[in-house]
Amino acid sequence: MSNGEIKKDYLKKIQKITKFNESYYNKNNPLVSDGEYDLLKKKIISLEQEYDFLDHKDSPSKNVGFKPSKNFKKIDHKVPMLSLANAFSEEDLINFEKKIINYLNAKKGFTIEYSAEPKIDGISASLIYKNKKFVTGLSRGDGQTGEDITANLRTISDIPQFIYAKDFPEEIDIRGEVFIQNSDFKKLADKFANPRNAASGSLRQKNPNDTKKIPLKFIAYTFGFEKGMNINNQKDFLKKLSDWGFKTNHLNKIIDGTKNLMQNYNQIEKKRGDLDFDIDGIVYKINDFQIQKRLGFVANAPRWAIAHKFSANSGISKILDIDIQIGRTGALTPVAKINPVNIGGVVVSNATLHNEDEINRKDIRIGDTVKIERAGDVIPHIISVDLKKRNKKSNKFIFPSKCPSCGSKTIKEFNLITKKKDAVRRCSSEGFECEKVAIEKIKHFVSKEAFNIDGFGKKIVENFWKKNLIKLPQDIFNLDYKRIENMDGWGKQSISNLKYSIDLRKNISFERFIYALGIRHIGLENAKLISKNLKSLRNFINLSKSNTFDELLNLDGMGETQINSIKNFFSNKTNLKVLMELNNILSIRNNIETRKNGPLKDKTFMLTGKLDGMSRAEAKSLIEQNSGSIISNVTKKLNYLIIGDKPTKRKVDMAKDMNIKILSQDDWIKMLNKTS
Secondary structure (H helix, E strand, O other): OOHHHHHHHHHHHHHHHHHHHHHHHHOOOOOOOHHHHHHHHHHHHHHHHHOOOOOOOOOOOOOOOOOOOOOOOEEEOOOOOOOOEEEOOHHHHHHHHHHHHHHHOOOOOOOOEEEEEEEEOOEEEEEEEEOOEEEEEEEOOOOOEEEEOHHHHOOOOOOOOEOOOOOOOOEEEEEEEEEOOHHHHOOOOOOOOOHHHHHHHHHOOOOHHHHHOOOOEEEEEEEEEEEOOOOOEHHHHHHHHHHHOOOOOOOOEEEEOHHHHHHHHHHHHHHHHHOOOOEEEEEEEEOEHHHHHHHOEEOOEEOOEEEEEOOOEEEEEEEEEEEEEEOOOOEEEEEEEEEEEEEOOEEEEEEEOOOHHHHHHHOOOOOOEEEEEEOOOOOOEEEEEOHHHOOOOOOOOOOOOEOOOOOOEEEOOEEOOOOEEOOOOEEOOOOOOOHHHHHHHHHHHHOOOOOOOOOOOHHHHHHHHHOOOOOOHHHHHHOOHHHHHOOOOOOHHHHHHHHHHHHHOOEEEHHHHHHHOOOOOOOHHHHHHHHHHHOOHHHHHHHHHHOOHHHHHHEOOOOHHHHHHHHHHHOOHHHHHHHHHHHHHOEEEOOOOOOOOOOOOOOEEEEEOEOOOOOHHHHHHHHHHOOOEEEOOOOOOOOEEEEOEOOOHHHHHHHHHOOOEEEEHHHHHHHHHHHO
């Protein structure tokens, strides 16, 4: 198939899934079975992974959850209904536990107690109680905003309308899963495709009397907002849920140790077929609420919980070719082109080979018969090679020593931390000299976290590049719209919309601008640090003119790796041209620091030595939560040096010489308590 035919097929699938979504979510009328819908969704995502010129705002890869239906009132969740990180193996669980132990800086022998709760494949719901009365029921929606489905939820007999217990909180948001038992679903099989589809469609009926006819069940498992609850752990909370009149999962267990988690996981997986409800994994939560609070959240998921999904899907196929893809940072990523194979309802034709070392370790060759695994939304990857089926004349795959795009030498950089060469091989050209790197850098420039230019997706970047409309980021703001008018798929309205979106982004914050430049090792968090410290683009440019890059070393989170990347960026003439021309075209808003009125406001801290029962990450988080800030060097800007066990003598001596106040961990905790 040509790229045009692939694009046409892709857009047809997008149009189809948009129609399905509209009918399912807003008209309460599913047009296809849950299985058919999932298969279409997976095909779209697989196409996007295979062809990076495919991109669309209505793609299921860009939508988490769904927008609340127009048929229901929208209400914001007081506490967002977040998703969970996924685990697919024992190794994933071991890594999950290691991260927790490291974050807590726990001592050797520390045991983590988990609440292991089978994950019912139903529809999430939030029940808000005030003064013991059920007042509002919400769907998950997009996690931030849900639909008011109170009337429909009132029809479920498992949901208490009033709680008589004396110890029930003044206000609480009880969360759980609405589902249909498999035995009850048999009576509805002619109306719905599967139990989950039946539960979802029933909750979105306009008339609660129609919902009442469906035998919906509700199992409670957590809470969001609460006021007046006095419970210390998940085990006691689940017990209280039962005491208050809610149903909970009889398979819930309190378990410690990853070995025991795996044993329980294997036992429950074997029981799946015998259960009267569908489950798709087990959720593990830290039992202790105090530890949950300490761990907090990362991105849009809690650090203290993970969903262990059941059985990865695998298949057998043949490698037709190995393609080398080049990313924004010049990284060369090998991708195996395979005979299309259906794995768990998804037709897979690509599998990642990760890097050169992975190919050598597994001795993967073109023509090999291989086992491919696909777990959840993880990109398909090759598990093993069937050596018995290997052609005797096959040749070992030789990774390119020159960039397939620009011909520059490919290199493996030496990692100062690991004292080894990186596994990833990269194109040695800098800036926009390599065509593939340049295209990826422009895609990054217009991406959501950077300039977020609506309607300027990956496929448009590639198309405009081929037509010589853009070669550098500044070209985006000087497009020849008359030329675009003569291109297929472009009309006056679409051009007007594009121009509006581009003009809208001519005003941008300093931190987003820094991130958009695509400097290697400078992600959004580092861009925020630079923005907060330097305040303006002028000061950023002056780093190069005055050669004062090392000033950034004083920022906690910035190291030599990041500083060297910034130096390399400024050493490239094309990068400087991009920077200067964008500065002339755009209005880049200076960073105006807005401090919260926390107890540590305007105070700077530095940590040295090992803290007792607390990691650096947690201590830093506590300081920032209370409006203080962290710096990483002893300078006149430092107000307090916090010392733990075995502090660095040089830092302590420097602090004394500069009359900087030195605090023990106890002094610092008292300071927090005194001012809180």
